[in-house]
Amino acid sequence: MAINIKYRPLKAFLLAIHTGSFTHAANQLGVTQPSFTALIQDLEEVLGLRLFERTTRTISLTSAGEDFYSRIQRPIADLEEAYRSLADLAAVRRGNVALGALPSTALTLLPAAVGALRHVHPALKVRVVEAHNDELLAMLRTNQIEFAVAAQAEPAPDLTFTPLAEDCFCAVYPAGHPLGNVRRMLHWRDVLRYDLILLSQGSNARQQFDRAVRDEVGAPVTALRYDVTNMGTAAGMVRQGLGVSVLPRMALPELNLTGLCCVPLGDASARRYIGVLHRRDRSLSPAAQALIVQLEAALNDISQRLLPLPPLSATEGPAARDMTQPATGPSVPRRPEKSSPRKQKHPKD
Known part of the structure; x- marks a missing residue:
């Protein structure tokens, strides 16, 4: 069975764990809290499992949520690093x-x-x-x-x-x-x-x-x-x-x-x-x-x-x-200043 894997709900899941709050996680993701809650619900529906135990004040992972977290934390970090690396290449910040x-x-x-x-x-x-x-x-x-x-x-x-x-x-x-x-x-x-x-x-x-x-x-x-x-x-x-x-x-x-x-x-x-x-x-x-x-x-x-x-x-x-005399006249290119003799790399062409 093909699974429609989306990055944004996975990122919302990780942010909720790291902040301990849907409200704080929504602020970091740049969405409203209802939109953030919808992302978590969509993820739970795709997986067919409940990931969080929620009260009005706190959230905690279910056993399924803990298992899911242990499996996706590293792959998501690697994926984000890959994106950052390619973005640096595109912007010529490295290479x-x-x-x-x-x-x-x-x-x-x-x-x-x-x-x-x-x-x-x-x-x-x-x-x-x-x-x-x-x-x-x-x-x-x-x-x-x-x-x-x-x-x-x-x-x-x-x-x-x-x-x-x-x-x-x-x-x-x-x-x-x-x-x-x-x-x-x-x-x-x-x-x-x-x-x-x-x-x-x-x-x-x-x-x-x-x-x-x-x-x-x-x-x-x-x-x-x-x-x-x-x-x-x-x-x-x-x-x-x-x-x-x-x-x-x-x-x-x-x-x-x-x-x-x-x-x-x-x-x-x-x-x-x-x-x-x-x-x-x-x-x-x-x-x-x-x-x-x-x-x-x-x-x-x-x-x-x-x-x-x-x-x-x-x-x-x-x-x-x-080349030993100063160049004069408009049709002759400017002669570079003489420099002291230096060791050459012996170029070849």
Whole structure:
């Protein structure tokens, strides 16, 4: 036989026991005393048993009422705790979020976004996994992370991609290098003339470079001299005059680029969109949504420190911005203040 179990009469029953009075219990439940008495009577009718012995002054449990109380006290408390817990999740008063990020986005966007999130939702816990783009997609599909801040190399029917920003790759070379004498926009073919310091196989930067050189330039990458894992290492080797590197524009504000020049490449194949990827068959948790809001805000702030995206057609004009000199002119972004050298985490992308 199916039993119509209602929470409100059960809560009224427990309040009556805890207060020892229908009047006080009705006040706590927020109903009139006649309405409260009706709730108890409905419960007794459903159960087919009398639960209380009542007089004009006192109430006491019957033996059936005592047995019923011993059985429902803990389950009702657990049910209420479950409701409170989910309400906290919905209101982002607590929760956990695990996300993945390309090292270039983790280096620049994540610290500011997570810091802002802590001010707004201090009880949230965040776990960040830095990995190559292909690794992030694999972790998404196996539920190791809830979402990723990554590039979408090609459409994936099982994933949803929401663009955050357009990014590009930049040639990085020491001041005084011959690339600084090029009086037009730089392209892949320009950097191929020199020894290259590239990020390792598996990184999105390396994949995009190899694909562009193969499909558009039609040249083998014979100039590769150094294969490194971390962007900070690449920048340091460029500073030593060991070659030219190609690094993501998004990461440049957080790298030590003293004495280096950085020029966005004008090839269409040097562009990429950075965005939020998550599984199409799963909804983002309130905690994840709150973090994405902060990521968008952090991106708006960091955009003022990024080099401008170049037009996709070759134009005449100065090719580079020397990172050792103050930036001037309305078309050049504000240069961040120099900071003292600090130990880097050796990001990779």
